[in-house]
Amino acid sequence: MPSVWSDLEPLLLQVSKPIQYVGGELNSTVKDWDSAEVRWVLMYPDAYEVGLPNQGVMILYEVLNEVEGVLAERSYAIWPDLEKLMRENDIPQFTLDSHRSVRDFDLFGISFATELGYTNMLSALHLGGIPLFAADRTLDDPIVVAGGHAAFNPEPISDFIDIAVLGDGEEAVLRMSEIVREWKREGRPGGRDEVLLRLARSGGCYVPRFYDVEYFEDGRIKRVFPNRSDVPYRVAKHTVMDLDKWPYPKQPLVPLAETVHERMSVEIFRGCTRGCRFCQAGMITRPVRERSITGIAAMVEQGLCATGYEEVGLLSLSSADHSEIGEIAKGLADRYEGENVGLSLPSTRVDAFNVDLANELTRNGRRSGLTFAPEGGSERIRQVINKMVTEEDLIRTVTTAYANGWRQVKLYFMCGLPTETDEDVMQIATMTKRAIDAGRSATGGNDVRCTISIGAFVPKPHTPFQWAAQESPDVVDHRLKMLRDAIQGDRKYAKAIGYRYHDGKPSAIEGLLSRGDRRVGAVILRAWESGQRFDGWSEHFSYDRWVAAVVEIFEGSPLSLEWFTTRERELSEALPWDHLDSGLDKEWLWSDWQEALAGGEVDDCRWTPCFDCGVCPTMDTEIQVGPTGRTIPLLVNR
Amino acid sequence: MKAPHAQRPVVQRIRVKYAKRGRLRFTSHRDFSRALERAVRRSRIPIAYSSGFTPHPRISYAGASPTGVASEAEYLEMALQDRVDLAEVLIKLDEALPIGLDVIEIVEATTSEFAATLEASEWHFSISAPAEIADQIPGAIATFLAADEVMVERMSKNGLRRFDVRSAVLSLAEQAPPEVPEVTDGNSTTMGERALRSAILEAVIRHGSPSVRPDDLLAALRIEGLASRAIVTRLAQGPFDERAGAVTDPFGPDRK
Incomplete structure (x- = not known):
């Protein structure tokens, strides 16, 4: 039964938003099944509305489908209403492109932007009829590959995946495809074990089953070592150099369904060396590699023509840091003047220059809200996290925004940062009130608003805070409540300041999954078996269900939720991800952690000398930044 | 802040008959209207925009069918800034829409109160x-x-x-x-x-x-x-x- 569509179709009238299961998006591809030698299914393990806009999946889908003899289709998490009907009617997890069972494919790539997708992976495997445990899979099952940022510590899901791939996927998936193609052409010698071994020996694929872990009696890891010859002791991340050679997605997917990002995205650079110590993305994507100003302009134009979107986001970890961002903003604003094309910079650093940029991009009128991320409330805590922003910077920036016609400013913060006290968090209220005062006097009116958005900090692998004790949910929730009272209890500001927060409990589970080791896999399985799904959605997340799974699995062992989350680690402790190489020197990470505790700051290596984080020499990469001195030409013949 | 961009006046109104077929019958009306706006932009139809700080393309829908129901007879009206060749617009718009959302016929509007x-x-x-x-x-x-x-x-x-x-x-x-x-x-x-x-x-x-x-x-x-x-x-x-x-x-x- 190649396509499940005829069985699926009658069920779709009974579920919410059926269009998300239909496929056929603009710029989607259905390649001929029989003439493909290597077949990938790429999954984003969350709902379609979150997964479809994901750039990683979109890029790899296009890169793979461009190759002769290689085919890629997409799959997303199924909402519980349809999952139930599919189980009743024996319909497997399917792809959106040709509505085939995911089990029909050679490779099943799953992109984990966050650890909260793990339970949805189990749902998809189970619905697909694929054994949950990698060890139970046969030649008829796909090779399950984990990618995305969470793959930098795949140990908690190591029982369920065959492979983890770290870092940029573009070249990695092509190399893997060739290895699988060759093995299939040879008649699949040595079965599943052989192809995994070939992939592991290529150096770019981490195959958990080829590594053993030993533990001390107190629960800590004693050592991790390969159990096969020729597989590397440490598996390194992939780094794509020269982004101009990889102008993907060229044909961005345009869904019929509404998604979380109703715009097209162009990645203007990859990597970040700002050195924010909490930020895993910044640490594991080094070095900075810019796309050139002309490469960006070409992608914007090609993408707009291919999609018809009316808004373009210039994406990166800190977009205002592009060496030619001023010229890019002006060039694009000139080019699309009068065309009703909106331009936006999604993440912005606290800097008045950013307001100028935003002004330029919104020349034609759309001026809704600006977002800044001071992350910490007090000067002291911002030194700890290496977010070099003074309170004066923030007030000046926000005032400039209000004075330029921006009425709404959103500020991002974290709660539960290392060394944080109640006072650090209460400082958020003080600072925000000052910002409102400044805005009121700058505009001469009361029509200025500021929204505080705050969530709990989760220490992540491969960051200087990987050794830190995560704050307990009780303390986090207490501080969040104190902050709320300080804002809402002050009548002068209560209406001007919005307050959005994420409570601390989901973050505790995220912490367990982020810094967990192989023994956490049993907890994930237990939580999933007891009904846990869609952990990123508050209406589906159940802290109690997770805690029950933790207690059941870890009973009688030294392990616990606290052991994995609120326990501070020593330098000498072997961390579960030590054999996975992000290029960052562990000694450097530790010294940066010590610097953090001392309140010392580190500058950005793009404009100060190298501070030896280790990435460039280890990975044989270099910083690739402009300026190129080129400009964006106006379009003619339109 | 500059005044909002002045929009050009409407010189022609066209009425479009279109179909929702096959699996795209699961397209909701909101989904369809977003897809149409993008198709209009991609096919460079000189659509008119409302004025103001958030200009909207001037498209009005009449009697849209419910999600999950296919249709051979859906209707909408567009206001344009330039006069167009109807046959050419039909082809361009149909090509820019996904297969299953198909343009059947376009006429120039000569009457008002079409929806009624x-x-x-x-x-x-x-x-x-x-x-x-x-x-x-x-x-x-x-x-x-x-x-x-x-x-x-x-x-x-x-x-x-x-x-x-x-x-x-x-x-x-x-x-x-x-x-x-x-x-x-x-x-x-x-x-x-x-x-x-x-x-x-x-x-x-x-x-x-x-x-x-x-x-x-x-x-x-x-x-x-x-x-x-x-x-x-x-x-x-x-x-x-x-x-x-x-x-x-x-x-x-x-x-x-």
Whole structure:
């Protein structure tokens, strides 16, 4: 039964938003099944509305489908209403492109932007009829590959995946495809074990089953070592150099369904060396590699023509840091003047220059809200996290925004940062009130608003805070409540300041999954078996269900939720991800952690000398930044 | 901050008839309108925009069909900044829309109040159901047509609504059974013989308030399990000719 569509179709009238299961998006591809030698299914393990806009999946889908003899289709998490009907009617997890069972494919790539997708992976495997445990899979099952940022510590899901791939996927998936193609052409010698071994020996694929872990009696890891010859002791991340050679997605997917990002995205650079110590993305994507100003302009134009979107986001970890961002903003604003094309910079650093940029991009009128991320409330805590922003910077920036016609400013913060006290968090209220005062006097009116958005900090692998004790949910929730009272209890500001927060409990589970080791896999399985799904959605997340799974699995062992989350680690402790190489020197990470505790700051290596984080020499990469001195030409013949 | 960009005046209004076919019948109206706006931009149709800080393309929709219902007769109107060649716009717009959202005809608008001329719709129900469900259909139709009032309930945005279906139904009949009455569904090889019977219903339903949808009519037939077994298609909508008892072409006046 190649396509499940005829069985699926009658069920779709009974579920919410059926269009998300239909496929056929603009710029989607259905390649001929029989003439493909290597077949990938790429999954984003969350709902379609979150997964479809994901750039990683979109890029790899296009890169793979461009190759002769290689085919890629997409799959997303199924909402519980349809999952139930599919189980009743024996319909497997399917792809959106040709509505085939995911089990029909050679490779099943799953992109984990966050650890909260793990339970949805189990749902998809189970619905697909694929054994949950990698060890139970046969030649008829796909090779399950984990990618995305969470793959930098795949140990908690190591029982369920065959492979983890770290870092940029573009070249990695092509190399893997060739290895699988060759093995299939040879008649699949040595079965599943052989192809995994070939992939592991290529150096770019981490195959958990080829590594053993030993533990001390107190629960800590004693050592991790390969159990096969020729597989590397440490598996390194992939780094794509020269982004101009990889102008993907060229044909961005345009869904019929509404998604979380109703715009097209162009990645203007990859990597970040700002050195924010909490930020895993910044640490594991080094070095900075810019796309050139002309490469960006070409992608914007090609993408707009291919999609018809009316808004373009210039994406990166800190977009205002592009060496030619001023010229890019002006060039694009000139080019699309009068065309009703909106331009936006999604993440912005606290800097008045950013307001100028935003002004330029919104020349034609759309001026809704600006977002800044001071992350910490007090000067002291911002030194700890290496977010070099003074309170004066923030007030000046926000005032400039209000004075330029921006009425709404959103500020991002974290709660539960290392060394944080109640006072650090209460400082958020003080600072925000000052910002409102400044805005009121700058505009001469009361029509200025500021929204505080705050969530709990989760220490992540491969960051200087990987050794830190995560704050307990009780303390986090207490501080969040104190902050709320300080804002809402002050009548002068209560209406001007919005307050959005994420409570601390989901973050505790995220912490367990982020810094967990192989023994956490049993907890994930237990939580999933007891009904846990869609952990990123508050209406589906159940802290109690997770805690029950933790207690059941870890009973009688030294392990616990606290052991994995609120326990501070020593330098000498072997961390579960030590054999996975992000290029960052562990000694450097530790010294940066010590610097953090001392309140010392580190500058950005793009404009100060190298501070030896280790990435460039280890990975044989270099910083690739402009300026190129080129400009964006106006379009003619339109 | 600069004043909002001045928008150019409207010089032409066009009316578009389009279809929602196959699996794209699951497109909701909101989904469709976003897809259309993008298709308009991609095909560089000189659409007019509303003025103000957030200009919107000037497109108005008339009588959109519910999500999950296919249609051969949906209508919308667009205001343009430049005059266009209608045949060329038809081809460009159809190419820019996904397959399954297909442009059928475009006319220049010469009349106003187009939406008000869409008085009724002709609906086609293709039913494939086990015999015990399908066999109830003729009796259910007779009972429905004989009644003065048939109340149904539906959840709406404002809660559960209860309304009469009968008075809006201008005609309802079962068509002659297809050539091969016995079909089996796709699972039959693995799930044993589950014989399915086909039935075709056609109905004309008057638009108005409360609006009666095709699924309301299925509910009014009071046959358990019928609604999920039907693929519904709107065949036509337009002015209702009382004498002929038929839905007529709403583009008629524009073509004169």
